[in-house]
Amino acid sequence: xxxxxxxxxxxxxxxxxxxxxxxxxxxxxxxxxxxxxxxxxxxxxxxxxxxxxxxxxxxxxxxxxxxxxxxxxxxxxxxxxxxxxxxxxxxxxxxxxxxxxxxxxxxxxxxxx
Numbered sequence: 404x405x406x407x408x409x410x411x412x413x414x415x416x417x418x419x420x421x422x423x424x425x426x427x428x429x430x431x432x433x434x435x436x437x438x439x440x441x442x443x444x445x446x447x448x449x450x451x452x453x454x455x456x457x458x459x460x461x462x463x464x465x466x467x468x469x470x471x472x473x474x475x476x477x478x479x480x481x482x483x484x485x486x487x488x489x490x491x492x493x494x495x496x497x498x499x500x501x502x503x504x505x506x507x508x509x510x511x512x513x514x515x516x
Contacts, residue, residue: 417486420467466485467485
């Protein structure tokens with residue numbers, strides 16, 4: 404499996420969204436607490452509700468979270484399948500590095516013989 408251009412293009416928005424510390428913290432909180440309303444997500448965030456809303460919209464745009472209505476509240480939850488896609492992408496890159504390092508090790512051992 405290679406990390407081809409098409410896969411890079413699909414993965415890029417995920418990693419761009421996760422590159423922001425506030426967004427990464429929101430993902431971490433949603434991963435441990437489950438679905439939360441924005442009121443709870445704003446607590447101890449150190450930024451305004453409006454800022455959290457913008458961060459959640461960016462995460463939603465990258466496919467990392469989704470929102471649903473629960474009465475008058477909007478609940479935010481993580482989309483684990485999108486994180487799994489990102490993990491598979493990183494695993495493919497890791498496998499490529501492992502393979503390259505193994506080839507290098509074998510070449511060095513042949514030189515030493």
